[in-house]
Amino acid sequence: MQERVFDTLLLSDVHLGSDISRARDALAVLDSSSYRRLILLGDIFSDLNFGRLNGDHWKFLSQIRKLSNRKRKIEVVWVEGNHDQGLSQIMSHLVGIPVYQRYVWEYQGKRHLAIHGHQFDRFVANNAFVSRMGELLYARIQKFDHRNKSFSRYLDRLNTRWLRLEAKVASGALAYAKSGHIDRIFCGHTHLSAHLERDGVAYYNTGCWIDSRPTYITIGEEGVCIREYDGGTHHRYPSEEREPEFAAPVDLFEQAGLSAVGVYESIRC
Numbered sequence: 001m002q003e004r005v006f007d008t009l010l011l012s013d014v015h016l017g018s019d020i021s022r023a024r025d026a027l028a029v030l031d032s033s034s035y036r037r038l039i040l041l042g043d044i045f046s047d048l049n050f051g052r053l054n055g056d057h058w059k060f061l062s063q064i065r066k067l068s069n070r071k072r073k074i075e076v077v078w079v080e081g082n083h084d085q086g087l088s089q090i091m092s093h094l095v096g097i098p099v100y101q102r103y104v105w106e107y108q109g110k111r112h113l114a115i116h117g118h119q120f121d122r123f124v125a126n127n128a129f130v131s132r133m134g135e136l137l138y139a140r141i142q143k144f145d146h147r148n149k150s151f152s153r154y155l156d157r158l159n160t161r162w163l164r165l166e167a168k169v170a171s172g173a174l175a176y177a178k179s180g181h182i183d184r185i186f187c188g189h190t191h192l193s194a195h196l197e198r199d200g201v202a203y204y205n206t207g208c209w210i211d212s213r214p215t216y217i218t219i220g221e222e223g224v225c226i227r228e229y230d231g232g233t234h235h236r237y238p239s240e241e242r243e244p245e246f247a248a249p250v251d252l253f254e255q256a257g258l259s260a261v262g263v264y265e266s267i268r269c
Contacts, residue, residue: 004220005034007107010114011216012041012188013208015083016060017052020210023060025229029216030063038067038074039103041188041206042081042116044091061095068096077103081188082118107219110183117187117205120172121165166190170203177201184224186217193226 011029015021030038046052053061068076076097078084084091092099102115169190177185184202193207193215204224207215214229 005036006218006220007035008037008039008105008112008219009033009035009216010039010041010186010206010219011209012081012116012206013043013191013210014040014060015043015046015208015210016057017046017049018210021046021057022209022214024056025214026209026216027056027060027063029229030060030067033218035218036074037105038064038076039114039186040064040076040078040097041114041186042079042118043083043188043208044078044081045084045087047083048086064097065095077114079103079114079116081116082121104182111181112219113177113180113182113185115173115176115185115187117169117173117189120169120176120187121189166192166194166205170194170196170205174198174201174203177203193228195224195226 009029011026014023014026016023064076066072067074076095078091078095078097078099080087080099080101089099091097100114102113104111104113106112169187173185173187174196177183178199178201182201184204186204186206188206188208190205191208191211192205194203194205196203202224204217204226206217207213207226216227216229218225218227
């Protein structure tokens with residue numbers, strides 16, 4: 001039986017450097033899947049402190065470097081998240097991949113946009129100092145949490161619900177995509193996988209790799225699927241059926257007519 005090859009695989013919020021990062025499992029997904037394009041959808045790092053990276057974290061980065069080799073014929077793209085800010089130039093040289101603050105491509109006649117999603121989170125945008133202090137406190141809690149880090153993961157989910165983060169990011173993302181005539185928009189940031197549709201625009205969230213049930217997204221001939229990793233791979237939310245059609249990867253951001261979000265520009269480092 002011929003191996004299925006996806007057009008695109010997206011994962012986000014690996015948070016390398018965090019004590020609760022499941023980098024080894026994320027690496028297993030990269031190794032066990034076949035895809036033409038890989039999009040790292042932000043917050044691949046937890047912060048700028050490389051001293052917190054352990055062996056699994058460096059193995060993940062090493063694999064990204066290998067995948068970026070032209071002989072692999074895989075387009076590897078990193079979309080910057082709020083935790084990654086300041087690492088664009090370093091990351092680009094370290095693993096040899098282009099870094100974007102949002103990325104637009106076309107597949108099966110549809111325009112797709114990948115953007116981390118913190119641009120739609122007003123709390124982070126308006127309370128940078130408070131957010132940073134919260135991140136430092138959370139990192140300290142992880143150090144003292146017991147071995148399986150269940151309390152740390154519970155706090156992460158509680159924070160998302162308290163801030164109503166998923167609803168805010170989804171609403172902002174859908175409105176933003178509609179303004180730029182985007183058919184499908186993909187975000188991370190909230191750490192919760194999701195799929196919503198409104199006014200002809202589909203919103204997907206990749207989830208994260210710090211939870212007990214990490215998720216990622218694939219796009220292929222059968223549509224978009226949110227997949228849950230449990231030591232293997234399987235569908236969680238199958239989406240619409242589509243006729244097979246290949247479109248060459250292309251950055252269509254300027255053609256899409258999307259305006260800047262806050263201070264963000266469409267850049268490639």
